[in-house]
Amino acid sequence: MxxxxxxxxxxxxxxxxxxxxxxxxxxxxxxxxxxxxxxxxxxxxxxxxxxxxxxxxxxxxxxxxxxxxxxxxxxxxxxxxxxxxxxxxxLINHPLDCPVCDKGGECYLQDYTFEYGPGNGRFQEPKIQKLKDGPINEFVLVDQERCVLCQRCVRFMGEYVGEGQLLLEGRGVETVVTTVDHVPATSQFTGNVIDLCPVGALLSAPYHHKGRPWNIEREESVCPHCPVGCTSKVTAREGRVIRMEGRPIPDREWGWLCDRGRFGYDFGYHPDRLLTSWVQGVETSAAMATRQVGQWIQETINQDGGSAVGVIMGGTHTTEEAYQVQRFAREVIGTENLAISRSEAGYLPRALNGTFDDIKKADMVLLLGSDPYDAVPVVHLKLRERWLRYSALKVIGIGPTRLTRDTLPGQDVITAPEQSAAVMALALATQRPEDANVKTLLQALGDFSPSGVSPETLTELGVQLLGAEHLVSLWDGMDPAMGMVLAVLAELREKPTPILPTFGPANWRGWERAGFSAHFEDLTRILEHARDGIIKTLLVFGADLMNEYPDRALVQAAFDRLDHVVVEGVQPPEDSPQVDALLPGATWAEVYGTYINMEARLQVAMASVQPPGQARPVKTYVNTWAHILSHPLAWEEDWEPFDEDSGELLPLHPAPLHVTPLKVPAAIDGDMILITGALIWEMSEPSEILLPRIPALPGRINPEDAKNLGLDIHGGRMRVSQGETSLVTGMSLDPRVPKGLLWLPQRMPGVNTLQPGPIVLSLAKEEVTA
Amino acid sequence: MLDGVKALIKGLGVTSKALFEPRDTISYPEKRREYSPRFRGKHMLAKDTDGHELCVGCGLCEAVCPAHAIRVVAASAPEGNPVSWTNRYSVDYEVDLIRCIFCGMCEEACPTNAVRLTPFNELAASNRLDMIADKEELLHPPVRK
The missing domain is CATH 3.10.20.740 (Ubiquitin-like (UB roll))
Structure with missing residues (x-):
């Protein structure tokens, strides 16, 4: 000191x-x-x-x-x-632009000139003219005249993010900030340079000329699109959200946002947004629709009892909203069929959940099927920051594709699809063969040997897993068996073994806190019961089951059989005539509430604007139905998801360890095998601002396979067939995907009509449209 | 009684004297008074010699207005149709003349000298909405007779 x-x-x-x-x-x-x-x-x-x-x-x-x-x-x-x-x-070459500059009023150059600057300059010559409002990419504009050459943006993109897409070009007074080769920057983190720029040189394109610091309202909020739950600020003007900014928190968050979160705020103004109520395909008033749904619930309860009603939570709903729905379902309807709309089968108990602070201490990071850059981009930045500060950080990716990147280098253990859990268990067995839990895990495996992973790799992995001082794992939640192996690993290691679940929905931990089941089996059970006619009425809040649930056929069958399907949400579900009632819901910026992120941290998001049209918060619907069912709910005491003992983090409940033997992974035969993964651009609500950046070629295929299939080197559209079903989608060439595999984003519309497994790929013929 | 007559004559004297004095009132609206050249009346938005609006929608008038009488909504200039002299213009510019206290701070704050207070002061209207001057109205200021 x-x-x-x-x-x-x-x-x-x-x-x-x-x-x-x-x-x-x-x-x-x-x-x-x-x-x-x-x-x-x-x-x-x-x-x-x-x-x-x-x-x-x-x-x-x-x-x-x-x-x-x-x-x-x-x-x-x-x-x-x-x-x-x-x-x-x-100020010599800084233009007198303040009246037309978006930064005017929140600009450090203005503030410091006012506080410390000279009253006027002595420089008489004309100012140098440079590019104004030129594009960095679709979201960021550059005004080179206003730049003070502080290089924050260049250093952020080059050193911090590691994707050097911005640079200083020229000499002396002619120096300008521009993109490399003058092509648009493609990084996921370009929006952060807007927050970083101390002057008005880098501006947000969607916010361009829309607001001024004195006529906007800023509210503290939380990004609702992925489980990272980045702290942010929402800017609203005249009842409309017009901007998202990062919100730094001292000693915890730098306030970075990914472009998907920063510019995806406009989903509440999407032309498809549900603004009126629909009952059986007929537009109707909110009161009529709500009453009709109430009567359906009443009928179902009268005929088959409360347990014939299922409730599924999804979308961007807050923890409080989930609690209100849960109280209505349990107290008024009397059903225990409460589940969260999940896309992955895995579940992580709170006891194993780590925090982002663990990343700051980690000496080894395990990426289990999860590529943080694609799934949870800001965690990728956190991991990279740790790597920049602690260069001995070991990063190991375990999954069917390469999970490390140039920006987060490490070692990859490429396993065959669905064999990752077995590989992990076998790696543990190389070091602790006598441990009872490990023995149980391996009981049924017999002499199974994972394809493509040598015994030496297993031993090395085992040594590293048990030797690491602070092992942080990022888990994609695809394989429930992996959850069990991780629990065993945490038990074996006496040192910290925090796990960060990268699977969604964004607020699943919050809904679990409110009383919903986050277990995939419960969701599947509700859908199966609906298909079998045990559940008659299904209330869906915010979730787009048709696209979110991994098996579309089951959802289809359930919807066909159900007497009443009621969907509350921001967007109408795509092409689903079985939905009996559509109720417009409020978005995240329109209600106050708590979000609980992947580190089980509670974060409050304030309401910024009023819901438009007939859209209303969940509580309104729930209260009306409670009245119709003659069981009004009293809300005298506000429920708090906070816990006095735990502070900002959810309380820890020790989870008992149940170890069951791993099943021998089924051998998958086929020339091409489909695997799916999370891609942030395809998740959460659709946004118009993001459209130009949604990947046109979301599928990924090994260049060799592409060559054999006759795919163009720049990618192209291909038909993915599996039995009767097929899907035409864009493919790009990616050497990170091993030969014989096809990677598709799990939440892309239509992907859940296919099942991970063997597929047949063929070039899609150009469809001639009249 | 004599006192009464005296008082009456005195009173009439004052009245008849006033009959020949110059009048304090004028017959408005046929005749109008001369105002100070600095008189502040209704607002106007000025244009430059090329016909481009001077207002760039910076909103400083809105910020400075002590009565919150001004609302400005700006936007980027549409392609090929620069409304103002630069790439930003005001889509909406509204002055609530009921709220306005005619202090002239908007005029003082305007960096482009676009908003000006004219001497026009005949602001009566039979409807509250008519008292909100929109951009079209402000661009075509009425002339004081």
């Missing part, structure tokens, strides 16, 4: 701290443009000049580390003169 004096106040900070951070701890504001704690010191803008005793000239506070007994002055004539000079230089 080092003691120093800043402006007469003494402070003790750890060695290596920069003066600017030490000053911030004292509440002394030193102006900065180029410095960002996540990116480290650079000293490009010279804005943070301070006076340090015994230093001959002014020093930059962001690149000067503290030293014992240092005396720093952040104010005074010398500092003022230095800052005035720096600002005069910065």
């Amino acid at each position: 080092i003691q120093l004096t800043i402006d007469g106040q003494e402070i003790t900070v750890p060695a290596g701290t920069m003066i600017v951070d030490a000053a911030a701890k004292l509440g002394i504001d030193i102006p900065i443009y180029c410095y960002h704690q996540a990116l480290g010191p650079l000293g490009a803008c010279r804005m943070c000049l301070v006076e340090v005793e015994k230093m001959p000239k002014l020093a930059t506070a962001c690149t000067t580390a503290v030293s014992e007994g240092m005396v720093v002055r952040s104010k005074g004539p010398a500092v003022d003169k230095g800052r005035r000079g720096v600002l005069e230089f910065l």
Whole structure:
């Protein structure tokens, strides 16, 4: 620890701290443009000049580390003169654009010029003209005239994200920020440069010329699209959401968002949004529709009892909304058929759940079928940040495809589809063959040997699994057996073994907290009972079962058999004539509520706008039905998902370990095998802003296979057939997918008509449309 | 009684004297008073010599307005049809003349000198909605007779 004096106040900070951070701890504001704690010191803008005793000239506070007994002055004539000079230089070529600049009013160049700058400049020559409102990509605009060349954006994309798609081009005053080769940036994280830019050089294209800091309302919120639950701010103007920004939280979050979350806020304004109620294909008033549904529930209860009603939760509903539905279902209807719309069969007990803090301490990261860049992009950034700070970080991907990337390098253990759990169990057995749990796991495996994984790899994996000090696993939840192996692993290792579930829906942990079952088996049971006629009425909240449930045929059969299917949601489900009533629901920005993310952290999202049209919160429907069923619910006490003992994290409940023998993975025969995985662009509600970036070729196929099948090197459309069903989709070439496999995003419409397994691929003929 | 007659004559004297004095009132609306050149009446939005609107929709008038009487909605200029002199223009510009206190701060804050307060002061209307001046109305300011 080092003691120093800043402006007469003494402070003790750890060695290596920069003066600017030490000053911030004292509440002394030193102006900065180029410095960002996540990116480290650079000293490009010279804005943070301070006076340090015994230093001959002014020093930059962001690149000067503290030293014992240092005396720093952040104010005074010398500092003022230095800052005035720096600002005069910065403003030489800066256009007088503030009235038309989106940053006007929240711009650091304005603020610091006002506070520290000269009243006017002495530079008389005409300002240099550069590109204005040029594109970085579909979402980000660049105004090169306004740039102060702090390089935050370039360093973020190059060093932090690792996809160097931005660069400084030119020399001297002609230097501009642009994309490499002037092609649009394709990274998932480009939107963050808008938040990072201290001036108005990088702007959000959808927000362009839409608002001003004084006529917008900002509310703290949580991104509802994936289980990461990034902290964000929603900007609304005149009752309309117009922007999402990251919300940094000291010592926890930098406020990064992925482009899918940052620009996907407009799903509430999608032209297809459900704004009126429909009963049996006829548009009707909200009151009529709600009453009709209430009568159906009443009829079902009278004829077959409450247990003939099933309730399924999905979409972007908050924990409180799930609680309200749960109370209605249990107290008024009297049913225990409550499930969450899941796409994966796995389940992770709370006791094994890790937090993002674990990533900051990890020395080994295990990617179990989950590619964080595709599934949970901001976790990819967190992992990369750990790798940047701790270069000995071991990353091991275990799954049917390569899961590590150039931006998160590591080692890959490529297993045959559905053999990952067995590989993990066998790896454990190489080290602890005598352990009872491991023995149980292996009981039924016999002399099974995984294809493509050598015994040496298994031994090495086993040593690493048990030797790692802090092992963080990211699990895609596809294979329930893997959940069991992970529980055994956590039991075997005496050191921390946190697991982060990357599967959705975004708020599944919250709905589980509210009283819904997150187990896939319960969802399947409800659908099977519906198919068999045991359940007569199904209430679906927010979920698009037809696309979310992995087996579309079962959902279809269930919907065909059900007497009444009631769907509440933001988007009408695609092509489902069996839906008897469609009720418009409120989106995440229209209700206050709590989201619980993949680290079991409770985060509050405020309501920013009013629901449009007939859309209304779940509570309204539930209350009306409760009245119709003559069992009004009293809501005197507000239920809190928070727990006094646990704080922000859900309380830990020890989960008993039930180990059952692993089944021998069935051998899958076929030239081409379909596997599915999470892709953030295909998940959650559709957005119009995102359309240009939704991958046109979402399928991934090995280049060799593509060559054999006659697919163009740039990809193209192919027909995927499996028995009677087939699907035409775009394919791109990806060497990360091994030969003989086809990867498709699990939530892409139509993918769940196929089952993972053997398929036949053929080139799709160009369909001639009149 | 004499006192009464005296008072009556005195009163009539004042009245008849006033008959020949210059009048304090004018016969509005045929005749109108001369106002100070700095008089602040109804707003207008100015255009430049090429016919482009000066207003860029920056919203500073909205921010500075102490009565919250102004609403500005801006947008990017449509392709090939620059409404204003730059790439941003105001789609909506509304002044609520009931709220307005005619302080002139909007005029002072305007960086492009687009919003100006004209001497026009005949603001009566029979309907509250008519008292909200929209952009079209502000672009065609009435002339004070």
